Amino acid sequence: MDNFTVGVVVFPGSNCDRDVSWALEGCLDIRTKYLWHESSDLSDVDAIVLPGGFSYGDYLRCGAIARFSPLINALDTFVKSGRRVLGICNGFQILTESGFLPGALTTNKNLNFICDDVELDIVSSKGGWFNDRVKKQTIKLPIAHGEGRYHCDSDTLKKLVDNELISLRYKNNPNGSSFDIAGITNEKGNVLGLMPHPERACDETIGGTDGLFTLKSLILK
Amino acid sequence: MDQFAVKVFVRLRPSVLDPAGEATKSASIKLGAEGIKSLRIGKMIEVKIEGNGENEVRERIDLLCDRLFANTVIEDYEYSLEKL
Numbered sequence: 001m002d003n004f005t006v007g008v009v010v011f012p013g014s015n016c017d018r019d020v021s022w023a024l025e026g027c028l029d030i031r032t033k034y035l036w037h038e039s040s041d042l043s044d045v046d047a048i049v050l051p052g053g054f055s056y057g058d059y060l061r062c063g064a065i066a067r068f069s070p071l072i073n074a075l076d077t078f079v080k081s082g083r084r085v086l087g088i089c090n091g092f093q094i095l096t097e098s099g100f101l102p103g104a105l106t107t108n109k110n111l112n113f114i115c116d117d118v119e120l121d122i123v124s125s126k127g128g129w130f131n132d133r134v135k136k137q138t139i140k141l142p143i144a145h146g147e148g149r150y151h152c153d154s155d156t157l158k159k160l161v162d163n164e165l166i167s168l169r170y171k172n173n174p175n176g177s178s179f180d181i182a183g184i185t186n187e188k189g190n191v192l193g194l195m196p197h198p199e200r201a202c203d204e205t206i207g208g209t210d211g212l213f214t215l216k217s218l219i220l221k
Numbered sequence: 222m223d224q225f226a227v228k229v230f231v232r233l234r235p236s237v238l239d240p241a242g243e244a245t246k247s248a249s250i251k252l253g254a255e256g257i258k259s260l261r262i263g264k265m266i267e268v269k270i271e272g273n274g275e276n277e278v279r280e281r282i283d284l285l286c287d288r289l290f291a292n293t294v295i296e297d298y299e300y301s302l303e304k305l
Contacts (some may be wrong), residue, residue: 110240
């Protein structure tokens with residue numbers, strides 16, 4: 001496990017890349033490597049994080065331009081190989097835009113950019129991204145987004161529910177998301193997208209450690 | 222080669238809530254405009270494009286709309302095309 005390396009993707013406009021790297025290296029002693037969005041060589045990373053921010057200035061739609069980067073083009077093979085991909089906030093938006101996860105993320109119902117701590121119910125730990133083996137089925141993570149309202153049609157929602165693909169639901173839905181959805185996985189479970197920021201909850205001194213489990217689970221095979 | 226001016230309209234699907242449209246509707250009413258029943262905000266994209274005839278250009282515009290200009294999970298699109 002010593003050589004396990006997590007690639008942290010950097011787009012023009014990413015702004016949580018260093019936070020993710022700090023949390024992985026500093027709090028969990030997991031090696032990281034920044035991956036510039038124009039790189040398509042993913043051979044020396046074992047897992048990938050798409051961090052938060054405003055890739056390509058969120059032009060057109062959040063994540064719409066990032067989807068066409070060489071790195072995202074190379075992600076399909078990476079995902080099919082079973083390696084793990086975590087999309088946080090803008091990373092979640094990129095994963096839906098590029099079709100790795102179903103649905104879409106759009107403007108918050110109240111139009112506000114919401115920066116707050118939210119309580120989340122762990123609905124499913126498919127893929128092992130969340131700890132559902134202890135009594136604490138609720139975690140607290142920070143959110144910071146203007147376009148985090150998850151939307152999908154009713155057929156997709158049924159599929160998400162039936163296949164246990166919904167990982168996290170807001171206790172008090174802050175943005176108008178369908179079915180209070182805050183995070184989902186793909187069917188295989190190796191891709192997770194979520195609007196809350198686990199990397200901002202990795203140290204008691206800055207407000208909690210409920211994000212550690214998810215980041216640590218990047219090293220699962 | 223023919224040149225075409227294309228206007229693409231991208232709209233949120235009717236089933237998708239448009240909070241910006243709702244806020245603008247509310248401001249329109251405050252301005253004193255009467256009779257507004259609904260107000261929804263979309264995008265208009267203007268493209269000048271060259272190709273061998275309208276059919277070939279339409280194929281490329283369809284691809285652009287479907288894969289880039291609109292996210293068809295939440296948006297619909299339509300376009301008009303004028304030969305220059």
